[in-house]
Amino acid sequence: xxxxxxxxxxxxxxxxxxxxxxxxxxxxxxxxxxxxxxxxxxxxxxxxxxxxxxxxxxxxxxxxxxxxxxxxxxxxxxxxxxxxxxxxxxxxxxxxxxxxxxxxxxxxxxxxxxxxxxxxxxxxxxxxxxxxxxxxxxxxxxxxxxxxxxxxxxxxxxxxxxxxxxxxxxxxxxxxxxxxxxxxxxxxxxxxxxxxxxxxxxxxxxxxxxxxxxxxxxxxxxxxxxxxxxxxxxxxxxxxxxxxxxxxxxxxxxxxxxxxxxxxxxxxxxxxxxxxxxxxxxxxxxxxxxxxxxxxxxxxxxxx
Numbered sequence: 139x140x141x142x143x144x145x146x147x148x149x150x151x152x153x154x155x156x157x158x159x160x161x162x163x164x165x166x167x168x169x170x171x172x173x174x175x176x177x178x179x180x181x182x183x184x185x186x187x188x189x190x191x192x193x194x195x196x197x198x199x200x201x202x203x204x205x206x207x208x209x210x211x212x213x214x215x216x217x218x219x220x221x222x223x224x225x226x227x228x229x230x231x232x233x234x235x236x237x238x239x240x241x242x243x244x245x246x247x248x249x250x251x252x253x254x255x256x257x258x259x260x261x262x263x264x265x266x267x268x269x270x271x272x273x274x275x276x277x278x279x280x281x282x283x284x285x286x287x288x289x290x291x292x293x294x295x296x297x298x299x300x301x302x303x304x305x306x307x308x309x310x311x312x313x314x315x316x317x318x319x320x321x322x323x324x325x326x327x328x329x330x331x332x333x334x335x336x337x338x339x340x341x342x343x344x345x346x347x348x349x350x351x352x353x354x355x356x357x358x359x360x361x362x363x364x365x366x367x368x369x370x371x372x373x374x375x376x377x378x379x380x381x382x383x384x385x386x387x388x389x390x391x392x393x394x395x396x397x398x399x400x401x402x403x404x405x406x407x408x409x410x411x412x413x414x415x416x417x418x419x420x421x422x423x424x425x426x427x428x429x430x431x432x433x434x435x436x437x438x439x440x441x442x
Contacts, residue, residue: 162307162355162390165399165423167333168201169243169261170298170309173211174429179203181427188402191419193283196220204432208245213263215239221284223416232273232284237265241294254303265292265315272323282324282368282378283416289320304345307337307355319369327366327379335359337390352391357401359386367411377412388423396428 163181164170173179185197199217206212217236222229241263249256269287273280296313315329341354360383367379388401403421410416 162337162339162357162392163397163399163425163427164309164333164335164359165357165388165390165401165425166359166361166384166386166403167311167335168203168213168215169241169296169311169313169333170300170335171201171203171427172257172300172302173203173205175205175208176432177205178430178432179427180430181425183423183425185403185424186422187419188422189419191417192224193416193418194222195283195418195421210245211243213239213241213243216268219286223281223284225281225414225416228277230275230277230280230284232280232286234269234286236269237287237292238268239263239265239294243298255301257298257300259298259300261294261296261298261313263294265294267291270323271320271325279324279370281416282326285324288317288326289323290318290325292317305339308335310334317368319372321372323371324375325369325372327368329366330364332362333359352393355390355392357386357388357390357399359388360384361386375412377414380410380415381407382409382418383407386423396426398426400424 168181171179171181179202181201183197183199187194197217197219199215201213201215203211203213216238218234219236220231220233222231241261243259243261245257245259247258265288267287267289269285271285271287271289273285293316294313296311298309298311300309301307311333313331317326317328319325335357337355337357339353339355341352363382363384365379365381368375383406384403385406386401386403388399390397390399401423403423405418405420408415408417
């Protein structure tokens with residue numbers, strides 16, 4: 139299995155160096171979102187399943203990013219979710235806040251040229267245990283997809299790439315989430331994830347010499363996710379972990395102060411360990427993000 143997805147992962151990382159760009163945003167990952175100095179970026183997502191299947195969901199992530207310096211951006215992502223699982227004629231549901239992600243991203247290398255940019259930035263942070271990994275019903279603990287958290291503080295590191303021009307764009311990341319085992323409840327395994335995005339401006343075909351025209355972008359994305367086996371009440375769970383490969387396509391309308399996007403998420407490969415695999419169906423992706431000027435952070439920057 140490892141030989142099958144490793145070349146794809148390397149191809150995604152290479153996409154970050156492709157001479158491409160644009161003003162659209164990745165729809166399925168936020169690590170590579172551009173954040174300017176003294177800018178606040180706020181993004182609201184709504185992701186739902188589109189077809190009846192054993193697993194149905196509605197997720198509502200909210201991300202806020204702050205350009206603390208010209209190189210350092212700070213991110214926090216909150217998420218609420220509603221999930222339903224049908225197995226053996228029984229329907230179980232869960233809802234609530236998921237774990238909260240906080241991380242900082244530092245631009246290690248950047249190159250600018252007329253109508254184009256290139257960025258390389260490592261990131262580090264953690265998932266805070268604001269969700270629950272011990273949700274249960276009369277039959278006992280709920281299945282892993284119905285849990286809203288891991289029950290532990292989970293370190294999170296990664297590396298992002300981005301390149302932009304006036305007509306094309308690309309972004310990618312490689313991240314790793316350590317999930318320590320909790321003494322009780324459902325503990326998922328560590329997660330290795332690689333995301334990639336390419337975008338092209340559809341309208342206008344030619345930019346005017348002056349002014350900011352309305353634009354329409356087409357974006358293709360891919361997500362490779364490797365989950366290690368987890369634990370159940372501190373004991374190894376052979377029916378957990380696996381590999382998924384998703385694809386996504388969105389249309390996006392960016393402006394100077396906000397951006398709107400909508401598209402579909404398509405599971406391509408779902409390979410799970412053990413028995414009783416819970417598969418996802420295609421989903422609908424929508425997001426709205428806007429940009430605000432932050433208060434002056436000159437004093438903070440001097441300390442940094």
